[in-house]
Structures are given as C-alpha cells and as structure tokens.
Amino acid sequence: MRKAFGPIAVLAGxxxxxxxFMVARAPxxxxxxxxxxxxxxxxxxxxxxxxxxxxxxxxxLIHLFRNNPRADRIAxxxxxxxxxxxxxxxxxxxxxxxxSWGVWWQWDAxxxxxxxxxxxxxxxxxxxxxxxxxxxxxxxxxxxxxxAVTPFVYEAVNIWRTIHPLxxxxxxxxxxxxxxxxxxxxxxxxxxxxxxxxxxNLGKRQAALDELYLAYED
Amino acid sequence: xxxxxxxxxxxxxVLIALPAFALQPPTGQSEFVPVExxxxxxxxxxxxxxxxxxxxxxxxxxxxxxxxxxRLNKVEDEMRALAQKAPHR
Numbered sequence: 001m002r003k004a005f006g007p008i009a010v011l012a013g014x015x016x017x018x019x020x021f022m023v024a025r026a027p028x029x030x031x032x033x034x035x036x037x038x039x040x041x042x043x044x045x046x047x048x049x050x051x052x053x054x055x056x057x058x059x060x061l062i063h064l065f066r067n068n069p070r071a072d073r074i075a076x077x078x079x080x081x082x083x084x085x086x087x088x089x090x091x092x093x094x095x096x097x098x099x100s101w102g103v104w105w106q107w108d109a110x111x112x113x114x115x116x117x118x119x120x121x122x123x124x125x126x127x128x129x130x131x132x133x134x135x136x137x138x139x140x141x142x143x144x145x146x147x148a149v150t151p152f153v154y155e156a157v158n159i160w161r162t163i164h165p166l167x168x169x170x171x172x173x174x175x176x177x178x179x180x181x182x183x184x185x186x187x188x189x190x191x192x193x194x195x196x197x198x199x200x201n202l203g204k205r206q207a208a209l210d211e212l213y214l215a216y217e218d
Numbered sequence: 219x220x221x222x223x224x225x226x227x228x229x230x231x232v233l234i235a236l237p238a239f240a241l242q243p244p245t246g247q248s249e250f251v252p253v254e255x256x257x258x259x260x261x262x263x264x265x266x267x268x269x270x271x272x273x274x275x276x277x278x279x280x281x282x283x284x285x286x287x288x289r290l291n292k293v294e295d296e297m298r299a300l301a302q303k304a305p306h307r
Binding site for chain 2: 020033034035037038041042045084087088091092095096098099191195198199201202205206208209212213216
C-alpha cells in the first residue's frame, strides 16, 4: 500500500489540477447557466463520501464481528474522510441552490436525509473521542448504520418528491458534460483514497504510541 | 360628390389612425410599489457562488491535511519523548 501512495498522489494531483480547466471548458446548462458548474465538484464529493462510507461500513462489520484492530483503524479513518466529503457536498449544494432555487436550504427529504447522514458520521467521531472504553464497538455500529442509510440518501429524489435534481441527470449527461464530470469523479475518488491512506497511517502511529505507553507502564 | 370625398377622407383617416392608436406603447407606470427583496435571480451573480464552492473544497482539503500533519507530529513527539524516558528507567 505504501508503494502505491506515490503514484496515486501524482495521479490525484494531475487530475485535481486539470479538473478546473475541464470544468471551465464544459458547456453552460440551459436553465441554470454558470452556477450549474458547481455540479462538477458537488456530485463527485458525494460519490467520494458514499465510497468512504462503504469502506467504513465494511471495516466496521469486520471489527465488530472479528475484533480486528486494523479494520477498526480503517473504519475510523474512512468515517472521518466521509465527514470531510459530506461537508463539501453540504456547503457546495446550498451555494448552488441559492441561485437555482432562490433559497440556501430546503427541508425536503433529500437534503434533510443527507444532513442526517453527515451528522451520523460526526456522531461516530464524537463517540470515539468521548465514548471511553468500548467506544470503538459503538462507533462500528454507527458506521454500519450509516452504510445502511446511504442507499436512501442516494435514492431519496426518486422515492420522495423533492426540488433536488433527479439521479437520472448523471446517466443522461451529454458527452460534453459527461467527460468533465467523470474526470472530476476520478479526481475526487483518488483524493479520497489518498486522504484515507494518510489517515490510516496516522491511526497506525497512534496505535504504536498506545502500545509504547502500555509497555512503558509495565 | 362632396359627401363622397368626405367619407373617403374619414375612412382613410380611421384606417391610418387605428394602427397608430393600436401600436401605442403601454401606459407608463403610475406608481412605484416597494418590495422587501428582489427575486433571487435578479440579485445574485453566479460567479462568486461558483468560486466560493470551489474554494471551499480546496480549503477543506488543505485544512484536513494540516490537521492530520499536526496530529502526526504530536504522536511522533510523544514517541520521541517516551523513547528518551525509557532508557533511564
């Protein structure tokens, strides 16, 4: 994994630097105009969050049933990265909505459930920080719950009537919009993997420090 | 004959005058009505919102990387301090 870090970092850097140029060259959307270009960072940030939640959920399951510290470290890192990308989605969305809908926020199903998902993973971080002994298991349960909720967040626009654009806009994108969009998705996914690796490494060092403290006390 | 000419003149006048009346611009605004706020589309330029959104993404990544770097440094410092203490025991 350590060997892969360099190439992933270079590739992510190239894609992230190229992304704004791709977005600038993308055509304007007919009804929303310039502000619709937030879409090219907004949706990939949710995709990256959902992927991080997937990693967190699976690692949480492994830790919960097999008591695996490595899986716990991955779950902790992925939960934190999920919060970061969720925050990006929750900030860029209202900036887009203010111009398109005339309001910063609407308490409709899609937006509300997305906010709840973000709060679920923030609660996971708080549980780990202040939960005391056994908080890793509790945080794992929160991670699994978050994973179970995620399909509803994605499908909310198709299940309930909301003002948010439908999921069908992505598969029906014309090539001129699809190319920059998938370019940005690739950039965000690589960024997510990169941040996850860095954060897992931090967890590994923290575990090594805890072991040193235990050895020192003995 | 005179009446006939008068009728033609009147008809021509009406035919010319009618479109002129019909094409009059709408009446001017007779009063100004104050409102609390403009429609959102009229008051908000898109560019600052777009730039803010992209800037936030980059700033969030930078702040997160900085927080990891700070936590990592703290852990390394503690490990070094512990390693220095250990041989004296």
